């Protein structure tokens with residue numbers, strides 16, 4: 001084992017990038033192609049949700065469907081939509097690069113792994129790391145231990161875990177996984193709800209906030 005390092009886990013949507021609704025539109029299109037349902041995603045709050053949880057919500061409202069086929073259609077639709085609609089949030093490339101010099105850096109996201117790869121590839125920011133995805137659990141609060149186990153399986157000794165995300169659900173999942181919670185204001189939550197969730201650090205974005213983040217890890 002190497003000497004212990006921190007494990008930093010980034011959420012994707014609202015934290016590293018925006019997709020201008022490409023994810024929601026791709027799910028809607030996939031449900032329409034598979035089941036003929038119009039507006040299957042209406043009224044479903046995607047902020048901080050895992051893809052598996054989203055499917056559960058649709059199943060409860062609309063009925064059963066073959067999930068593996070839905071996932072395949074969604075990824076097809078997403079691949080077509082994502083280019084040109086995904087944009088990196090301020091400072092994310094620099095922040096990920098700086099953190100990778102001093103820590104193990106992965107993803108903690110509700111996206112299925114392939115959806116995560118498509119989204120991050122669209123902004124040239126996909127990397128392989130000890131990560132946890134929507135494929136690993138329906139409940140986001142179960143994802144920190146998954147990433148921690150993957151880091152250990154790679155031979156990494158993990159000192160602290162830090163979860164960086166844009167919603168109170170990211171803060172909650174950090175708490176559930178005994179991790180440090182860093183919130184960024186670049187995403188889908190109101191400032192008030194983020195403050196109420198009491199993260200250890202609340203950043204305007206990963207550009208202005210990088211120094212504070214490095215100090216926290218220092």
Ligand SMILES: [Mg+2]
Pocket residue numbers: 011012013014015047048165166167187
């Ligand atoms: Mg998010």
